[in-house]
Amino acid sequence: MSDSVTVVLATRNAKKLPEMRAILAEAGLDADVVGLADYPDAPEVAETAATFSGNALLKARAIARHTGLPAVADDSGLRVDALNGMPGVLSARWSGRFGAESGDRDAANLDLVLDQLADTPEERRGAEFVAAAVLAAPHGAAPEPQEEVEEVVEGVMRGSLLRERRGGNGFGYDPIFVPDGEVRTTAEMSAEEKNAISHRGIAFRKLARRLGELL
């Protein structure tokens, strides 16, 4: 038997598991990464906190409690300078009922941001993608309960917003986001190219380093 630990990634999206496995391997960590597909009874966690890290904490704690295993969760979104940092934690539901009624929430959210920035000139169209990633490890078992472990890290990718979509990869606001120093949108990059510079990639690599120290 090896010493490898099992970590639960608090997502139902199986596509996110290889990314996490690659990042942990890169960090030299011997860990098995499983998703919520293996825990069909895991609780649905409402993302009602006012911050990315607050939402990631809610999810990671709930899954660590449910599974008894170290759990990793993330929450991310877009902060637009000219909107005082909004949509932020509301990125996925920025267009409210209008997005829900339209049948394509991602498209409606992006269209709404474009409209809200219609009068914003190029030099004020800065924005950043932000991701918080959290590791929550449950209390140890007998003989004595250990202290609960919680690690919160953040990754940021600065850039600016176009006036029209470009590219078919990624999701959400990717088609209008050009990272600083790039000419392509993140929707014009491969998943590998994007992960190398993205807010999520940055946050997960930070967390992998902390995982190595803690587990």
Next chain:
Amino acid sequence: MSDSVTVVLATRNAKKLPEMRAILAEAGLDADVVGLADYPDAPEVAETAATFSGNALLKARAIARHTGLPAVADDSGLRVDALNGMPGVLSARWSGRFGAESGDRDAANLDLVLDQLADTPEERRGAEFVAAAVLAAPHGAAPEPQEEVEEVVEGVMRGSLLRERRGGNGFGYDPIFVPDGEVRTTAEMSAEEKNAISHRGIAFRKLARRLGELL
């Protein structure tokens, strides 16, 4: 002939003139207030500035230049704490194309704010109405051009946002805004009651005092 000056209020809404006249009279000022209905060729001014005072300045300057008379303009909106002060200068077009398509922009803007605050608990539903009012007086005539006069003042009304509409008066976000120390929304108040405490009333009374000193 009296010494009374004529002031142009930069609005096409004739209903706003009596309010301004009452405020000037209250301030002991002998001024004639006219609106843009008397200046059909006055330029339409796009409100593209990033601040309320910036927009009011754009309008007041353009109208002072066009009419050769002292001009007063205002711009106002709602700052929502949980939206980092947005919609702010975007208050009238917050819902973008969705409001335009719906045929009732005010209703769509309000619905969108309600949706964006759906998960925001009572203690975090603070907001404020803000108005900037600007006086711009054109350069003096012969013998020597005087310096251009520009005065910028601001009025703020703090309150909090309900989860459902109440009241049929006012406009915009009034049906969900309850001023601090009140139990009614500003849509449940008469125009006089609202003007006595409102951001616009506060700003215009400040400006009336400055007008008295300057003109």
